Amino acid sequence: MAPSDRGSNESVFTLEATQLKFGNGAVEELGWELNRLGLSKVLVVADPRLREFGITERVTDIIAHAGVAAVVFDDIQVEPTLDSLSRAADFAKSHDVDGFVALGGGSTIDTAKVANLVRTHGGDIIDYVNAPIGGGRKPPSPLRPLIAIPTTSGSGSEATTVAVLDVPQFGTKTGISHRYMRPTLAIVDPELARSTPGGVTASCGLDVVCHAIESYISKPFDARPRPASPDDRPPYQGSNPVADIWSLKAIEFGGLYLRRAVRDGDDLEARGTMMLGATMAGIGFGTAGVHVPHACAYPLASLKHTYTAPGYERHKAFVPHGFSVIVTSPAAFRYSYDAAPEKHIRAAELLTGKPVENPGPKSLPAALVSLMKDTGAPSGLVELGYGEADIPALVAGAMKQQRLLVGAPKPIDASGIEAIMRQSLANW
Known part of the structure; x- marks a missing residue:
């Protein structure tokens, strides 16, 4: 059938999915995954509350034992705004990292996605925000590897192409969405949700x-x-x-x-x-x-x-x-x-x-x-x-x-x- 014979409607769908590693204790395999990806220095974007439970330190210890350097950013805002995402992006631009680890809920994972986007391709965040609020710019090539480690059971951001942000001056939230935004790997460990x-x-x-x-x-x-x-x-x-x-x-x-x-x-x-x-x-x-x-x-x-x-x-x-x-x-x-x-x-x-x-x-x-x-x-x-x-x-x-x-x-x-x-x- 020639394309012209199919009418004007879509006839194709695609499924692209984040790699998934699930189970109690799965986070202990983070170091192996970092080595598999060939990463030497990562930016850990973490929910600040996780320090109280020793989770951030546990994860950075795992990274260190794998011989990978890490720097931590935990100035995370629940329900991110353009300002809070800009702080993360500026931090990411100031460090020479070849990968990202997101540790927390959807707000944290979305923050890591945007930091990765700007660290890799530059520009202002609003350039990438969905039109008509933003410029709708598409990232020209894949981002650095991002391993998402959720500690809540909700957003599903570890498996999606979207980062959501609040833009108060427009009285609504919006997002950045592109296939390159999807994390490379999700490590889902139920033991991390106890907190x-x-x-x-x-x-x-x-x-x-x-x-x-x-x-x-x-x-x-x-x-x-x-x-x-x-x-x-x-x-x-x-x-x-x-x-x-x-x-x-x-x-x-x-x-x-x-x-x-x-x-x-x-x-x-x-x-x-x-x-x-x-x-x-x-x-x-x-x-x-x-x-x-x-x-x-x-x-x-x-x-x-x-x-x-x-x-x-x-x-x-x-x-x-x-x-x-x-x-x-x-x-x-x-x-x-x-x-x-x-x-x-x-x-x-x-x-x-x-x-x-x-x-x-x-x-x-x-x-x-x-x-x-x-x-x-x-x-x-x-x-x-x-x-x-x-x-x-x-x-x-x-x-x-x-x-x-x-x-x-x-x-x-x-x-x-x-x-x-x-x-x-x-x-x-």
Whole structure:
């Protein structure tokens, strides 16, 4: 068949995945991996809190025993901003390193990605930020090797091409996304998650669940226009049979293990499985993409900073990413139900672990609300500090996320986003 016979829609999807090493004690193999990659000096980008638990020192000792030099940067901001990422990039530019190690949650891994990008290719961070907020510049060649070692079970950043940042002057969050941003290797060690408070585990785990559901029900890859060249094919390509496998398993893990992981930090089976689920969801949504709940989450996390989440009391008031995502998900999935009813019901079955009685538009939202209640999530926008008067600004911020909204399983405009925001003021 000649290309002209295929119509104007996409007919190809790609799957690129970070190498994964998983298991209790997996971090002990970091030195071997650094030697395998031929690295001589690395920049360790670490969550500062991990020093209290001896985790940073443990990792730097492993690196030293492998004969590799290391320098540590731990001026990490939860929910990174352009300013905080610039500090990391400037630090990276001042050191002659041939690789990076990221140790922490999604904010830390995203910081390492951006530091690696600027250290390798120069320029200002805003040059690479997604248009229309930034310049949308593409890195011209691969970055230095990056080994990501997550200590939370949420963002899946160890498996994705994206780094997210807050741009307060635009009243929203945005990101940098390119295939070269994906880490070289993820070392996922459940023992490192013991230090994570239950509230942080809840927010991170709800992010896993939402990532996986959004990617599973996203617009199919072959419903998108064909790109002019492979270089123009977006990282978020739409749902496809391979990404669905990863996403479905992550949804199942969320239903089976998230409640347990929140209740007991020493439940290594639950915390480890949620960490694995985060990476699996990262592979799924890193290929298929996320859409409406994440587009709504970005202004929710940026416009106001008055909410103090359980587990995050030591930080300045802010809305953790997982909570900003989950509060609009029941309304978002009620909206998208008729685009793919069978997928919505399948997701609800996996979250509840049983067949859905009287399946319909409320089935998946009901399963999500039950999980939110059981894990201590905020009930809606009002609990996060927002009210009716804030909705126009929230809608405007969400509509800036066209890179995400284009992947929604059915078209959505400002009036649709407004309806979702209003329905999400209180979910119970």
